[in-house]
Amino acid sequence: MDFNITEEQELLLESLREVMDRDCTEAYMRECNERHESPKRFIDALTEAGFGMLGVPEEYGGTPVDTMTLMLVAEEICKNGGPHFVFGQALSIADMLAYGSEEQKRQCMEEVTHGRVGFVLGFTEPQAGSDSSAIATTFKRKDGKVYLNGHKSFMSNALTAKYMLCLARNADEIEGESKRNAFSMWWMPMRSEGVTVEPLSKIGWHMMDTCEVYLRDVELDGKDLVGTEGDGFMQAMVNFEVERLLMAASLLGYAECAFGDAARYANQRVQFGKPIGKNQLIQEKITFMKIKIENMRNMVYRTAWEIDNHMGVQTDSALAKLYCAQAANQVVDDAMQIMGGIGYTTDCRISRIWIDSRVQRIGGGTDEVMIHIAGRQILKEYQ
């Protein structure tokens, strides 16, 4: 395994840093965060510089790159104080590229090429969080039309996105039929009649909206089915592994960002007549933070390398997501401790990162679900 960054990757990261120096300043991030606004200027700049289409196949106007490059970019954005969700469209739209009809793909790509999200990922419901098989939103065919009814929870970008990729259960499912075959994916325009969107008030992630979405007799056509009827569950699982790794890479970046700020502060801040970094209690924190960052980096890069070498990563992506979510939160928390009172103010980006990284232990599969996925697989190897 060779984790040396190639010349092309270094040039790419350099151009990313240029974009960030100009359009992702800390003052701008703070302003967007305080106003609960999307960092549109930064997203537009990323789109214009070609980062929005990185990893998207050429036939859709994108620039294909390997998984390692995508992870490096995700890491670099967060390492420089940017929010994780501005990057990774190539991975989140993979479901549509794999299963969407030509028209659905065109509609999705029209959004992505212009720097907007391709769609809202419509899985979670009040009674169906970790357990997606409890999804109760139904689709029903009637007189050549399809009607959706239900309640989707925690829908990111529902205020702005034009479409939802909605996982729904067949209302006419036969008793005793395998539950998993009852689900299908639907391509639903968010502005359809019968769709109501109510924003949630969150403690963080203020630059991206998250909403409750109510569906009442939302009328679709048969052609709005995505992929194969009854395969919705299987289709939903296909892309999870690489998305989890993307979250892990962002968490690595957040940890590096907080670590850098805290280490610089430890060298500068004088108490009791000397920099606080001269105290072994601070050095201990710095040392263990560094170890965690190195571990995170090794897990993320190695799993990316495995994907690029066509190896299965079901266990490793779950381990990387679990470890990085927990370790990044510990590193960021220690960084805040080193910064003392100033770290708790909004003048300091560590406070934003501290809040924003916490949700990564919940979203995209909780810590416990990652253990559930990895634990079973690991034990199988010793049967």
Ligand SMILES: Cc1cc2nc3c(=O)[nH]c(=O)nc-3n(C[C@H](O)[C@H](O)[C@H](O)COP(=O)(O)OP(=O)(O)OC[C@H]3O[C@@H](n4cnc5c(N)ncnc54)[C@H](O)[C@@H]3O)c2cc1C
């Ligand atoms: C800011 C934000 C944005 C989100 N965006 C989206 C989105 O765009 N689209 C979308 O579909 N979803 C989205 N989600 C939802 C997210 O995926 C869920 O919150 C997550 O899957 C967990 O579901 P839950 O919150 O219902 O928790 P639950 O599943 O109710 O879990 C509660 C607790 O029980 C634990 N638990 C559950 N089952 C087990 C088990 N078998 N063994 C051990 N412990 C268990 C969990 O790990 C957790 O600690 C978002 C969530 C947040 C917070």
